[in-house]
Amino acid sequence: MVALRNVAREARDLLQARIYRPAHFRVNFLDFLDLRTPPEKLHSNEIHIREAMAWLCRAQNATPDAGIAARYRLDKGWTTSYPETTGYIIPTFYNYAHVSGQPEYRHRAEQMACWLLTIQLDCGAFPGHTTSHLPQPRVFNTGQVMLGLLRAYRETGQPAFLEASRRAGDWLVAIQEPDGSWLKHTFCNRTHAYHTCVAWPLLELYAVTREPRYRRAAVQNLDWALSLQQPNGWFQNSGFRNDDQPVLHTIAYTITGLIESGALLAPKDPARNRYVQAALRASEALLHRFEIRRFMAGQFDAQWKSTVRYSCLTGNCQTAYNWLRLFQFTGDPRFLNGAMKLNDFVKSTQDLSSSHPGVRGGIKGSHPIWGNYVRFGYPNWAAKFFVDALMLEDKIVSLLFREVGIQ
Amino acid sequence: MSVVVLGKSWNAGKVMEVVSELLSCGVTVRAVVAMKRPPAIRTWREIVQKLFYSEKDRLFQTLRLRSPQPRSARPSEAGGLDFVSAAERISPGQKGVPLPEFSRERSIEYIEVEDLNGTEAEAILRRLAPQLLVLAGTPILRPNILAVPVKGTLNVHMGILPQFRGRNVAEWAVFLDAPVGLTVHYVDPGVDTGAIVRVETVDVSDCPDIDSMRRKLRTLQHRLLAQCTREVLDGKITAVPQPPGKGKQYYVMHERLKRVVNHKLEAGYRPRNVGSRSRGSMNTTRRIARPPKLLSEKT
Numbered sequence: 001m002v003a004l005r006n007v008a009r010e011a012r013d014l015l016q017a018r019i020y021r022p023a024h025f026r027v028n029f030l031d032f033l034d035l036r037t038p039p040e041k042l043h044s045n046e047i048h049i050r051e052a053m054a055w056l057c058r059a060q061n062a063t064p065d066a067g068i069a070a071r072y073r074l075d076k077g078w079t080t081s082y083p084e085t086t087g088y089i090i091p092t093f094y095n096y097a098h099v100s101g102q103p104e105y106r107h108r109a110e111q112m113a114c115w116l117l118t119i120q121l122d123c124g125a126f127p128g129h130t131t132s133h134l135p136q137p138r139v140f141n142t143g144q145v146m147l148g149l150l151r152a153y154r155e156t157g158q159p160a161f162l163e164a165s166r167r168a169g170d171w172l173v174a175i176q177e178p179d180g181s182w183l184k185h186t187f188c189n190r191t192h193a194y195h196t197c198v199a200w201p202l203l204e205l206y207a208v209t210r211e212p213r214y215r216r217a218a219v220q221n222l223d224w225a226l227s228l229q230q231p232n233g234w235f236q237n238s239g240f241r242n243d244d245q246p247v248l249h250t251i252a253y254t255i256t257g258l259i260e261s262g263a264l265l266a267p268k269d270p271a272r273n274r275y276v277q278a279a280l281r282a283s284e285a286l287l288h289r290f291e292i293r294r295f296m297a298g299q300f301d302a303q304w305k306s307t308v309r310y311s312c313l314t315g316n317c318q319t320a321y322n323w324l325r326l327f328q329f330t331g332d333p334r335f336l337n338g339a340m341k342l343n344d345f346v347k348s349t350q351d352l353s354s355s356h357p358g359v360r361g362g363i364k365g366s367h368p369i370w371g372n373y374v375r376f377g378y379p380n381w382a383a384k385f386f387v388d389a390l391m392l393e394d395k396i397v398s399l400l401f402r403e404v405g406i407q
Numbered sequence: 408m409s410v411v412v413l414g415k416s417w418n419a420g421k422v423m424e425v426v427s428e429l430l431s432c433g434v435t436v437r438a439v440v441a442m443k444r445p446p447a448i449r450t451w452r453e454i455v456q457k458l459f460y461s462e463k464d465r466l467f468q469t470l471r472l473r474s475p476q477p478r479s480a481r482p483s484e485a486g487g488l489d490f491v492s493a494a495e496r497i498s499p500g501q502k503g504v505p506l507p508e509f510s511r512e513r514s515i516e517y518i519e520v521e522d523l524n525g526t527e528a529e530a531i532l533r534r535l536a537p538q539l540l541v542l543a544g545t546p547i548l549r550p551n552i553l554a555v556p557v558k559g560t561l562n563v564h565m566g567i568l569p570q571f572r573g574r575n576v577a578e579w580a581v582f583l584d585a586p587v588g589l590t591v592h593y594v595d596p597g598v599d600t601g602a603i604v605r606v607e608t609v610d611v612s613d614c615p616d617i618d619s620m621r622r623k624l625r626t627l628q629h630r631l632l633a634q635c636t637r638e639v640l641d642g643k644i645t646a647v648p649q650p651p652g653k654g655k656q657y658y659v660m661h662e663r664l665k666r667v668v669n670h671k672l673e674a675g676y677r678p679r680n681v682g683s684r685s686r687g688s689m690n691t692t693r694r695i696a697r698p699p700k701l702l703s704e705k706t
Contacts, residue, residue: 334658
């Protein structure tokens, strides 16, 4: 009876995902058989990046404002703009503009930044969810928008971007809990280890303004996050909800916040080493699981075990990026090696030949597409993290080849 | 005092080489216990995957020759299953004398089992009661098997322990400008963590690429394993336990990184990171691992 119910539910979901459309059917069919591009047929990173950036441009064009549509959904098509991810996609567009030499991407990044200024709330925060929701201030989302605004300020020098970031930073400092966590205006009204990714933009803001309150608030949060780490590297509170198995996406955020915050502290600052070591412990656990299973699961429990059979592609890209950054810190080539394999896996799931603009070049939420994370959808942040990871891989490998004398 | 050799039936060449070297060192090989090949294709999904990836030729070979498949149907690396052809998996020895006949000619009992860690294998080994087990390419063995031989289980590792544990360690040593070598060690439940019997460095400056390096190491390793087996049986060796937490576990190397290794080998490889201070990061990567730049700086 339970099996019948499950089958009925799956059938309903597939119909809702408009599986009768050829492009949607193709995605589901290929995932059902787990048919991905073989390693020898993968293109260069440049091509995969180019297609992902083209998808992001289409996602931006699909909205009436300059924000980027949160995702392409198989059931409903393009959604409305998502301020949080638009914010942290800005640096990706600037980076790609530098790498590709195409000014269009700079222009788009500036459009995004200008649009974000128009939706900042009176309190200084930025709203959670997409623009189709009522605007409510959200801690994490505010932090991610700050990343984009600060980058836009560095690229353009426009003071409005810095001023908006400062207002956002002041709001974050004002509502922070005494122990360094954030509880008010958070997703599901709970503290999250992944708010290390809010500490990071506060440190970015400190780097620009040199106002110590931003640094203090950031370090307080990072130290609070360290108190959540178990001896095996696991972070409590690393999920969205009180999950037994948080999704890799949020685990990776936690690690990213520690790495990038560590990178912003002075090399002789002992806190820098503490944060990077904490990120290392968690990352080594993930690396080992990935290499042994030769598959990165989409969710993990506190013993780094997983019972799910899907991969969270966003989390994969974030983790690959984290590993590449850790390689830059430590020189441990196992992280570079693992990141390249993880990137290859995600590349193999990217459809470069679909006729559908919502599918072609996009990165699914899950592989297979009916996995638990952004089910039947292509989130814009997956494409962003994918581009970031591939660009960093190319940068590191080209340096490596040059060092050893490979043309 | 006898030994039993464990291996895989489809990796017969390696098993034969190990047995031959043991016999040439005067070691009595009581039996060879080999793992049977698993079925070639287990699900209709694997058939479709093979056809999709244009593996029709390999599919036919696989169906006829029953080459091994990975444990799960989930693709192992990016882009599908490990499509190593059956021809590649058949080692040279098998093209001549089959392993059962090879064993019989040398008055060595030959036994095939489904699972080297299973109860059937355990019962067989207890009946054989070897002094030592010698590994000729096996999966990781479980404690129930490792507990059988009186003197333990010996393996030869294609890298220098404790620094380089795991897979592709010869390649990783070259990547990290460290010495390449072989280690004979006792096997414990960990991955290459057992007590060390002997370490030997190998000069690979005459190897122009990874394949030739591995061929050289393969030739030397079985000889070294046999010599050490003889010495262990004669009580001439004291093994040194590995310090816990020392060294790192390495994994299969990505093809792009193998280019670096091949480039170094082509130029006549000589290690630069010599001695125990090699911590798994190389001079080159240390130069590349500059202090991370601020987010805002240009890529």
